[in-house]
Amino acid sequence: MLGYDWPRLHAALNDLPVALLLAAVLFELAGVITKRAAFRSAGFWTLMLGAVGGAVAVVSGLQAEAHISHGDAVHRAMETHEELGLITLGIFGVLALWRLVRENRMGSAERAVSLAVALGGAAALFATGMYGGRLIFEHAAGIPTGVLQAEIQARTAGHEHAGGGEDSHDSAAHDGDHDHAAPPTVAESAAVAPVASPASDSAKPTTHTHAPGTPPHKD
Numbered sequence: 001m002l003g004y005d006w007p008r009l010h011a012a013l014n015d016l017p018v019a020l021l022l023a024a025v026l027f028e029l030a031g032v033i034t035k036r037a038a039f040r041s042a043g044f045w046t047l048m049l050g051a052v053g054g055a056v057a058v059v060s061g062l063q064a065e066a067h068i069s070h071g072d073a074v075h076r077a078m079e080t081h082e083e084l085g086l087i088t089l090g091i092f093g094v095l096a097l098w099r100l101v102r103e104n105r106m107g108s109a110e111r112a113v114s115l116a117v118a119l120g121g122a123a124a125l126f127a128t129g130m131y132g133g134r135l136i137f138e139h140a141a142g143i144p145t146g147v148l149q150a151e152i153q154a155r156t157a158g159h160e161h162a163g164g165g166e167d168s169h170d171s172a173a174h175d176g177d178h179d180h181a182a183p184p185t186v187a188e189s190a191a192v193a194p195v196a197s198p199a200s201d202s203a204k205p206t207t208h209t210h211a212p213g214t215p216p217h218k219d
């Protein structure tokens with residue numbers, strides 16, 4: 001729908017729980033420090049929405065895992081990202097249930113413990129996001145091989161811009177659209193070359209094979 005496949009949907013759906021859960025932890029922290037009920041209330045509801053959003057993010061992530069072409073490096077990073085995501089959802093899921101049951105009966109000690117759990121959840125959330133970012137920015141996970149090859153060719157071809165004299169287009173027309181990095185060096189080209197190798201080119205999700213002893217995909 002609208003050109004959205006599972007990897008794109010996963011990337012889009014992740015924003016909501018990340019923002020909500022971090023806001024929940026900050027509201028809770030403010031509530032413990034200031035003792036104001038409004039912060040606790042804001043923390044409670046952002047936690048509830050964030051936990052639901054986190055479940056949606058995990059489900060879409062498991063779908064994305066099963067629908068992208070990848071090699072061993074991506075596979076390993078995906079497994080770590082998945083484990084961290086499940087740990088994060090587990091922490092905030094337990095916290096949400098805990099608060100649902102105990103919210104109006106919590107003493108200051110119990111509230112302090114729940115805050116410590118929330119801070120642990122925030123750490124897990126950061127780690128999950130970090131590995132998710134690595135998947136995209138270091139491995140181009142979710143970028144179809146054909147798109148990647150076309151982009152490598154376009155970057156290699158380079159791009160002249162205003163001041164270059166032979167620029168055929170107006171810089172104002174796409175001002176701010178992109179940076180004008182120098183064409184890749186030989187080393188950079190070599191670094192991305194394996195991605196476009198015939199072996200990975202033919203690697204479709206269904207034909208992806210794993211090294212002996214690698215656990216199968218959990219999809």
Ligand SMILES: [Zn+2]
Nearest residue numbers: 070075208210
């Ligand atoms: Zn794999």
